[in-house]
Amino acid sequence: MAGGKIRKEKPKAKGGAGTSAPYQGGISFHKSKGQHILKNPMLVDTIVQKSGIKSTDTILEIGPGTGNLTKKLLEAGKLVIAVEVDPRMVLELQRRFQGTPHSSRLKVIQGDVLKTELPYFDICVANIPYQISSPLTFKLLNHQPAFRCAIIMFQREFAMRLVAQPGDKLYCRLTVNTQLLSRVFHLLKVGKNNFRPPPKVDSSVVRIEPRKPRIEVKQKEWDGFLRICFNRKNKTLGAIFRQKNVLSLLEKNYKTLQALNLSVGNRDAEMGSLRLGNANEVETMEMDDDDDEDGGAADDEMDVEDGDADGETSEFKNKVLAVLKEGNFEEKRSSKLKLEEFFANFSTTFSGDNYFEQLCFDLVAIFDRSGRYVITGSDDCLVKIWSMDTAFCLASCHGHVGNITDLAVSSNNALVASASNDFVIRVVIAFARWNANFSFEGGTLELLLISSSDDGTCRIWDARYSNLQPRVYIPKPSDILNGKSNGLSSNRPSSSNGPQSHQILCCAYNANRTAFVTVSSDTFARVSCWICSSRTMYLQVWSDFKCTQEDLDQPVPELDLLSGHENDVNYVGCARVNISLRIVQSIFHSCFEEVFKLFRLKFGNYKAMGRAATSLSKLADTAREELPRSMSTIRLSGMEISDLTLELSDLSQEKADGVSKSTQAVQAAEARIQQIGAVACQQTICDKDLHEYVSGGVQRIE
Numbered sequence: 118m119a120g121g122k123i124r125k126e127k128p129k130a131k132g133g134a135g136t137s138a139p140y141q142g143g144i145s146f147h148k149s150k151g152q153h154i155l156k157n158p159m160l161v162d163t164i165v166q167k168s169g170i171k172s173t174d175t176i177l178e179i180g181p182g183t184g185n186l187t188k189k190l191l192e193a194g195k196l197v198i199a200v201e202v203d204p205r206m207v208l209e210l211q212r213r214f215q216g217t218p219h220s221s222r223l224k225v226i227q228g229d230v231l232k233t234e235l236p237y238f239d240i241c242v243a244n245i246p247y248q249i250s251s252p253l254t255f256k257l258l259n260h261q262p263a264f265r266c267a268i269i270m271f272q273r274e275f276a277m278r279l280v281a282q283p284g285d286k287l288y289c290r291l292t293v294n295t296q297l298l299s300r301v302f303h304l305l306k307v308g309k310n311n312f313r314p315p316p317k318v319d320s321s322v323v324r325i326e327p328r329k330p331r332i333e334v335k336q337k338e339w340d341g342f343l344r345i346c347f348n349r350k351n352k353t354l355g356a357i358f359r360q361k362n363v364l365s366l367l368e369k370n371y372k373t374l375q376a377l378n379l380s381v382g383n384r385d386a387e388m389g390s391l392r393l394g395n396a397n398e399v400e401t402m403e404m405d406d407d408d409d410e411d412g413g414a415a416d417d418e419m420d421v422e423d424g425d426a427d428g429e430t431s432e433f434k435n436k437v438l439a440v441l442k443e444g445n446f447e448e449k450r451s452s453k454l455k456l457e458e459f460f461a462n463f464s465t466t467f468s469g470d471n472y473f474e475q476l477c478f479d480l481v482a483i484f485d486r487s488g489r490y491v492i493t494g495s496d497d498c499l500v501k502i503w504s505m506d507t508a509f510c511l512a513s514c515h516g517h518v519g520n521i522t523d524l525a526v527s528s529n530n531a532l533v534a535s536a537s538n539d540f541v542i543r544v545v546i547a548f549a550r551w552n553a554n555f556s557f558e559g560g561t562l563e564l565l566l567i568s569s570s571d572d573g574t575c576r577i578w579d580a581r582y583s584n585l586q587p588r589v590y591i592p593k594p595s596d597i598l599n600g601k602s603n604g605l606s607s608n609r610p611s612s613s614n615g616p617q618s619h620q621i622l623c624c625a626y627n628a629n630r631t632a633f634v635t636v637s638s639d640t641f642a643r644v645s646c647w648i649c650s651s652r653t654m655y656l657q658v659w660s661d662f663k664c665t666q667e668d669l670d671q672p673v674p675e676l677d678l679l680s681g682h683e684n685d686v687n688y689v690g691c692a693r694v695n696i697s698l699r700i701v702q703s704i705f706h707s708c709f710e711e712v713f714k715l716f717r718l719k720f721g722n723y724k725a726m727g728r729a730a731t732s733l734s735k736l737a738d739t740a741r742e743e744l745p746r747s748m749s750t751i752r753l754s755g756m757e758i759s760d761l762t763l764e765l766s767d768l769s770q771e772k773a774d775g776v777s778k779s780t781q782a783v784q785a786a787e788a789r790i791q792q793i794g795a796v797a798c799q800q801t802i803c804d805k806d807l808h809e810y811v812s813g814g815v816q817r818i819e
């Protein structure tokens with residue numbers, strides 16, 4: 118790979134060509150159109166120089182903006198055809214070059230490049246809006262006649278995915294699809310400060326050379342094949358193709374297409390149900406001009422169906438597995454397979470039988486809690502948020518470098534968590550931005566997450582603190598479970614780090630978070646009782662959030678990145694947002710029990726009293742730390758209890774020292790306990806049990 122680095126704008130030489138400020142034409146830039154113009158003239162020169170433009174070349178520029186790159190391209194080539202979506206920029210461009218010797222060699226097409234029929238060109242040089250990276254790349258790669266090369270500025274991560282090699286973390290379906298049609302080279306690393314305004318991400322310039330001649334594949338069939346292979350890129354192909362849902366999907370697809378081929382007359386009617394079951398949804402989702410790699414849409418055909426033709430299914434399975442075995446692919450993993458191997462596997466085995474054609478699906482899709490948005494996650498590494506009102510894609514959340522395997526929305530509808538086979542969970546602030554009436558109640562947010570992974574663990578996270586270690590649950594091996602009469606009680610959560618052989622396929626909390634269930638690949642479902650302490654997140658900074666147009670232009674802010682899983686994360690779920698009254702209850706039950714014990718001792722046993730005071734003090738500390746600020750009165754009660762325990766300790770000490778005024782002090786303490794109990798009752802009035810317990814308790818003291 119050729120390489121170089123341009124990070125900072127170098128000091129400008131006096132009076133030289135590089136002295137001029139970037140030409141902005143008094144235009145304000147729209148981030149939603151990816152308008153980050155190049156402000157470093159040296160970088161523009163380097164890009165043009167590395168492009169190897171010939172004086173006879175027709176150059177395609179995508180998104181010329183105010184024309185900083187266009188100017189240099191006009192100096193280097195014969196003709197520049199520039200496609201620009203923003204009419205203000207088009208006007209500016211015309212004004213800038215009008216009356217110059219270049220004007221006759223510049224042709225500007227106003228429009229969206231993705232919807233424009235591209236003319237002939239020899240070479241494409243462009244600093245593009247990053248949100249169209251993927252569809253633009255494939256549009257270019259499918260352009261005929263093929264051009265010589267394209268020199269394009271991409272977001273760094275996207276560029277690295279294009280040039281990734283087998284075994285690299287970023288090696289993915291995009292890599293293989295691109296490298297099937299072209300050879301890609303990394304040319305330059307570009308820092309954010311070379312742009313105005315600076316983007317949030319670093320960039321890279323790559324060179325894409327279409328393969329000549331093209332490798333011809335049935336593209337839909339090939340892409341469907343890759344989608345399945347990369348669905349779990351670290352699993353062996355044997356394991357992937359043994360999965361019941363994959364087999365049933367392939368078989369259904371295969372049979373339907375065979376049937377369609379036999380009965381072409383029915384084609385349209387059948388295609389509707391084959392594609393999605395809800396054709397409208399596909400079409401509306403495809404309205405998005407965002408960077409979906411190839412317009413993937415949700416496919417409910419991915420649901421596992423218990424086949425009613427077992428014999429037939431196993432025959433089909435045997436056929437598929439025999440094919441994998443024959444090519445020696447059973448034990449290989451997509452993450453390490455070379456393009457040639459994919460191609461060999463595909464063309465010598467599956468291709469031609471229509472197993473994969475029409476397999477086009479988002480892997481996960483959920484509604485938000487209001488039903489106004491749909492969130493999808495796909496094997497293009499993106500999480501997308503769609504409006505149900507307008508059918509537009511509102512946001513694409515970048516960051517994952519693996520397939521999205523699961524999604525969850527917090528119950529106050531503010532946050533979206535995504536799990537991926539890149540081993541991490543990402544949390545973004547989502548719907549608050551589009552809902553002007555949204556407010557984070559009392560300025561508090563809570564996000565407890567549970568996740569399960571192929572690494573054999575289930576983890577419970579507090580998304581507020583990615584630096585906090587999650588609680589790790591590792592199921593006991595099934596042979597131990599088999600030996601016990603009562604699997605539940607023997608299966609307490611463990612935090613050991615022993616080796617795990619079974620993937621945890623999914624997990625879920627019960628409604629009040631006192632237990633969770635995991636299902637492992639050893640076919641055991643384990644229910645574990647584990648009262649999770651409630652940790653609450655305080656994000657006061659967001660509590661006065663106002664939704665403005667400017668906000669809409671901002672990228673979706675990522676709140677947190679939770680890393681720790683050592684393999685694919687299969688599942689992520691959000692716990693309830695509101696603090697569980699049961700937890701408050703359990704803390705207060707314990708507190709008051711200690712207080713009662715203390716009073717039952719009637720200050721006779723100093724040592725026991727001292728011990729009780731200490732444990733009460735600990736409980737009060739827990740109450741203070743664990744309860745959210747919105748329940749400030751209860752927190753206050755916790756503090757008062759804490760003070761009270763100090764007082765009691767003093768009393769016990771006084772008693773031990775033979776001080777005689779303790780009766781009055783005890784009465785005062787009793788009165789305060791009553792007071793605290795009453796406050797706690799008010800706060801938790803909806804919790805009948807606690808209310809009764811506390812009032813009963815206070816009475817007992819009296």
Ligand SMILES: C[S@@+](CC[C@H](N)C(=O)[O-])C[C@H]1O[C@@H](n2cnc3c(N)ncnc32)[C@H](O)[C@@H]1O
Nearest residue numbers: 153154155180181182201202203229230244246
């Ligand atoms: C990153 S700026 C590059 C500007 C200029 N080439 C430079 O380097 O200074 C991207 C440009 O692409 C334009 N653009 C955004 N979406 C587009 C689309 N779908 N089709 C064509 N141009 C688009 C923007 O208006 C903007 O001018």
